[in-house]
Structure formats: structure tokens, C-alpha cells
Amino acid sequence: MYEHLLYEINNGIATITLNRPELYNAINTKLTFELQDALKQVAKDAEVRVVVLTGAGKAFCSGQDLNEAAELGNRSLSESLHKRYNPVIKAMRNLPKPIICGLNGVAAGAGCSLALACDVIIASAEASLTEAFINIGLVLDSGSAFFLPRMVGSLKAFELSTLGTKIKAEEALQLGLVNQVVAPENLTAAVTTLASRYAIAPTKAIGLIKKMLNKSHAATLDQMLDYEAYCQEIAGHTQDFREGIKAFREKRKPNFKGQ
């Protein structure tokens, strides 16, 4: 189906694997458009209730393919971001379903941004993150300038993005850049355990919570109180809410359908 992505769906979990392992899953033009397409598929497929994003081989993603960048020569990077990268990040943040990053190895440049745009990051102890842009004379892009200071604070964000150093998984955990660090051999199991939990969760409510948290970055308390009321009204009309109440009263586990 795709040249540079693996895409599979199992028990409500869509797994998208960046698949150019020999180049540490560097992102070329084709891969960005394939990723845009895969994100459209997971958005419209009601069977999908959670997405896992991971990389094939040793790395998660090394960012823009620098061989392609050299071949393309002098071009507009702004245009490249607007057409290729930004739609991916927007689609990830607007997807009303959780996205779990299975951080299997290094994430650099736009690859780091891709990881930070996920809702949950579970890292292998061998993984690392690097805002590598500065190492080639570029600035943060693909959302890193948005996500990084919110996750680590402005002092640390300046340091990490101007020095381009590699943040190892354990340090990333201390900084609040990843949710959990596991032994490399346990990564798939840890990701699958969490994804399986989301696959039977009240998906509509999770989608709404994601929207609320996105919005809260730029909202006042008054605006958020109104937005909470608006979203709760929607959640209150879902089948899953009815099932949640019923299951509570019947003293059993709810059977959420994501509707």
C-alpha cells in the first residue's frame, strides 16, 4: 500500500511504522505524503480507536532526508514545511483518537517533532531525542517550537534546541519528554498493552479530551470552563456514557464501543 510506511490494523489498533531503516527512517517527500495519507485513513476508519507510531530498525526517525535535501538543492523550506510537514503535525493533533509513540531509537530534527506531537511516548531505554536542526544550521520546525517549551520549560528548551545535544531516554523521562522508559525488548509489549487499553476506551471522550488539552494552551480559564461545558454536553450524548452509567449500576466493567 505504501512504499516507506508499514500500515496495519489489529483489534482497533492502527500501527504506522516509518520504514526506511537503512537511513534511520529519514523523511523524504514521498514519506511525508504517505504519512499524510495514513493519518487520513486512521481518522476516517471507525474501526481504528488508537494509533501507534513507531520506526523500523534501530531508529525512530532521523528527520528530513539530508541526501534528498542535498539533491533538491536550493529550494523553499517554508514551502516544504507548509506542504509536507505541517499537515502531518496538524493531522496528528487534530486526530480525535490517541496516538502512542513507540520510541524505539533515536528521534532527530523533524523526527523529534513527530514524537513530541504524539499523545503518549513510550521509549526504549536505548532511544534518544535530539533537536538536531541547529547542527546543520536550521531552526526548530514541525511543531518543536510549540511542544518543547511547553514540555520542558523555556530555559531547558533553549538549551536543547541551541545545542542540539542527544537526550537519552532516562533524561527525557526526568524532563517530562516521555511518559515511560522500558527495556528495548519490552517496548512492543508495553506499547501494545497501553494501545489495547485505549482500543476499548470511550474513544469519543478521549478525542474530546485531546481537543480540550490542545485548546488549553492558548485559552483563559473562562474560555476553558465554557469549552469544558460544550465538550461535556457532547460526551453526555454518547452511547459510551450511557454504557458507563449502566455498567456502574450493574457493578460490572463497561463495554465501550467508541460511539
Ligand code: T3D
Ligand atoms: O524540507 C526540509 O528540508 C525542511 C525540513 C527540515 C526538517 C529536519 O528534520 S532538519 C534535520 C534533519 N536531520 C538531521 O539533521 C539529523 C541527521 N542525523 C544525525 O544527526 C544522526 O545520524 C543521528 C543523531 C540521527 C543518529 O546518529 P548515529 O551516530 O546513531 O547514526 P549515524 O551513523 O549518524 O546514521 C546512521 C545512518 O543513517 C547513516 O547511514 P550510513 O552511513 O550507515 O550509510 C546516516 O547517514 C543515515 N542517516 C541518519 N540521518 C539521516 C541519514 N540519512 C539521511 N538523512 C538523515 N537525516
